[in-house]
Amino acid sequence: MTDTRSAGILLFRRTSDNGAEVLIGHMGGPFFARKDEGAWSIPKGEYEPAEEDAQAAARREFTEELGLPVPDGDWVPLGDVQYGSGSRRKTVTVWAVEADLDPSRMVPGTFEMEWPPRSGRMAEFPEIDRADWFDLTTATTKLGKGQRPYLERLAAHLRGD
Structure with a gap:
């Protein structure tokens, strides 16, 4: 079994x-x-726990994906969520930070993949092609299912639970 972080x-x-x-x-x-529903994500990415701590990885990935530094603010731990199936499982650790950021300033990082499939040609794509602000209800439909618990945890934090 592969467990990525x-x-x-x-x-x-x-x-x-x-x-x-x-x-x-x-x-x-x-x-x-x-796609729209289920095609949005919290800015995040993989890291190797032996080489980097989770908080440093979260900061690095935010900057890589959005091309902007993490705004100043208190980091509220929202904990871990595990998802995936079969031999591939992922554990995701997320923090909430209260801050404002203009998504039009985003300069996304990119990745390469063979496209079209089996063409032998490599193409470059943005990791995130756009970012936006959504209320928690709307964000619930837009986020992938595995990340939705973070919205519930943030709502509980905001209620003081």
């Missing part, structure tokens, strides 16, 4: 109606180009 940062900001919005990114690349 990822770490990320969920930015949030409070709204005038005592609610909150979170900043999430739409996954880049051809597989997600025409």
Whole structure:
């Protein structure tokens, strides 16, 4: 069984109606180009625990994916979530940071993959092709299922639970 580790940062900001919005990114690349529901993600990425701690990895991945530094603010631990099936499982550790950020300033990192499949040609795609702020209800439908517990945990934190 393969167990990979990822770490990320969920930015949030409070709204005038005592609610909150979170900043999430739409996954880049051809597989997600025409998808919306379940095709967004918390800025996060893999790391090797023997080489880097989770908080440093979360900071690095946020900057790599959005091309912007993590805004100043207190880091609220939202804990771990495990997802995946069969021989491939992933454990994701996320912190929430209360801050505002203009997603139009994003300069996403990129990745390469063979595209079209079996063509022998490599193409470059943004890791996140766009980012935006969503209320928690909307974000629940946009995030992949494995990351949705973080929204519940953030809501509990904001209620003082």
